[in-house]
Amino acid sequence: MIKIRKPNIRLFGLFLLFWGTMAVNAQESGELLNGKVSYVTGENIYVRFASTNQIENGDTLFIRDKNGLTPALLVDNKSSISCLCSVLGEHTFKVDDIVFGRTNKPVREVVQQQQDLPEKDVNERVLISQEPTKEPTRTQDINGRLSLSSYSNISDEADNIHRFRYTLSAKASHLSGSKISAETYVSFTHKLNQWEVVQENLNNALKVYSLALKYDINESATFWAGRKINPRIANVGAIDGVQFEYKFKNMFAGIVGGTRPDHQDYGYNFDLFEYGAYVGQSKKTSNGFVQSSLAFFEQRNSGNIDRRFVYMQHTNSAIKNLTLFSSMELDLYKVENEKPTNTVSLTGLYFSARYRFSKRLSVFGSYDNRKNVIYYETFRNYADEILQQASRQGVRARINYRPVNGFIVGASAGTRFRDEGPRPTKTLNGFATWTKVPALNASLSITANLMQTSYLDGQVYGARLSKDLVSGKLYTMLHYRWVDFQYVNTLTNLQQHIGELDLSWQFSKKLYLSANYEATFQDQQLFNRLYLNLRIKF
Structure with missing residues (x-):
């Protein structure tokens, strides 16, 4: 029997108000x-x-x-x-x-030569739909990036840890001039002398974030097959299956069917079936964009409902100097006393606003209210033990001011608390940045961070100097921080001095190398961290 609680009707009304006032649309794909x-x-x-x-x-x-x-x-x-x-x-x-x-990838247009029309910028080409006069030319384009990284933690007090990560991202558009395209994003991570972990389960090291084929049915309809994160509904995560989208004027709509990656190792798990649909609209205004989306999804585990929810997202810069961002998530399914019910409950609500009074002064504020998401089949034992969903709420505010060109100061404050938590988390931060220090031709930033959490009171002060040694080619950064943590329920204190050196080389448009070294001094102990990264484009 379907059960709708009266308080939830208010949430449903809030859902309708959100949809009606925000005007639908999602982030543009690209x-x-x-x-x-x-x-x-x-x-x-x-x-x-x-x-x-x-x-x-x-x-x-x-x-x-x-x-x-x-x-x-x-x-x-x-x-x-x-x-x-x-x-x-x-x-x-x-x-x-x-x-x-x-x-935002522009829509391909073909204009007759005799038409003398003003050239449109990229955003206009995205938002204005025109009928092409002929089939657009498809040109094969293959590009990608290979990244090799190493992370080393070296200390006399603990075992040294060396971790290696290799990533490949590639995209092939219009293979051999056809309507077929492909994309992939794969990473492989392992630790030195721990190869047995990889041998036990390859998915412990290999993570396939994207591996999919695309078929352009026509200029408006697109079909995807494989594992892909859809930018329109990115909050759903990777989908192993098929996706179809149709665009018409400033509107778009899509349907999705497939499975979710495994919760343990991110491998394929065909028991985690899911399906859904989304719709959106995009509109360009004189000051910016209005973009929103609405998505419905149902996720299952071995045939049983795991979760059913609606997600909405909206960005708005229609008012000059004002940028708004908001998202809302509503769960539509709940299990009480081992009986499933169809209810409407607010799982997440986030809203932020940024206003620029002038080129020198801007303010930002946000509100965040989220609850733990329960998957009633995947984490069944955990769900049975929960009497009440934990709720986390937070408020933040920030102000940035540029008194003169090349000098920026700012301050921010925030608080976050949970239901029945011991005490709220509070933060207070300030910074000053001098973008062009005379003689050095470098950037200098000074920061101060004060915090209070449920278990400690802390303060962190720092200074950072950065400089392009060779413009666009060689970049360096020096950073120092002093950390002081006072733990509430113990007599233990923690003080650290952290030094950091970063060097980055852009050898060519296709070859990039960076090295980062960090040293932490603590109670006559020294901890070292070294990060190396090589990126190759093709």
Whole structure:
């Protein structure tokens, strides 16, 4: 018997209000740009790309986790090769973390030569649909990137750990001039002298994030087969199966069917069947875009319902200098006393707003409310023990000010708390950045971070100096941090001095090498970390 609780009707009304007021649309699909976190200061994250030509202020950057591509950063400012970003949600970052940007691939157009029409920019070509006068020319294009990395943790107090990671990402468009394209993103990770772990289960080391074929039925319809993360519904994660999408004017719609990767080793698991559909709309305004999406999904385990939910996402820059981002997730299925019921419950709600008063002053605020997601079959024993879903709520605010050109100061504060938690987490951060120090022609940043969590009170102070030794070719960075943690329930204190040196070489457009060394001094102990990375494009 279907059971609808009265309080949940209000949530359903909230769902309708969200959909009606936000105007539907999802993030545009397109190419993924790989970037790397180069510096972390308070709630500001610096991400370095080979080029930021296809990234704009206000764009969303993503991280790849077990759920797929997840919105994580908002671009506040950018230079030719780096972006200054603010964090979306409760994500944490460290230097060398991989971040993804998304390009909006323009719709191919063919215009008769006798028409004298003004040239449209990229965004207009994406959003304006025109009937081609003839079948567009398909040209084979194969490109990719091979990355070789090593992570070493060396210490006299513990066993040394050496980890190696190899990744391959490649895309082949219109093979032999056909309608068929392919893409792949694969990584292989293992530790030195621990090859038996790989031999026990290859999936412990090999992770296939994408391996799919695409067939362009026509200019509006696309068919995918294989493992792929759909950028329209990135929160669902990788899908092993088939996907179909149809675009019409500014609207698009798609259906998906297949299985989820295994929860333990990310391999193929044909017991985890799932299916769903999504719809969206994109609209260009005089000041930016209005983009939203709505997706429905049902996930099963061995034929039984694991989870059923609706996800909505919206970005809006229609008002000048104002950027809004919001997402909502509603679960539609619940098991109580071993009896399944169809209910509507709010699983996640996130909202952020950024307003630029001028080129010198901007403010940002966000609200986050999330509950633990329960998969009633996959984690059945765990679900049976839960009497009440844990809820986490958080509020953040940030202000950035540029008093003069080349000098930026900022401060941020936030709080996060859980139901029946011992005490809320509070953070207070400040920073000052001088982008062009005279004589040195370098960038200097000074940071201060104060925090209170359920188990410690802490403070971290740091200074960072970065410089292009050879413009566009050789980059270096020096970083120092002092850490002081006071644990609440014990007499233990932790103080650390952390020094870091980073060197990056761009030998050519296709060859990049970086080396990062970090030394941590703690109670007359020395811990060393060395990270090496070689990237080759083809």
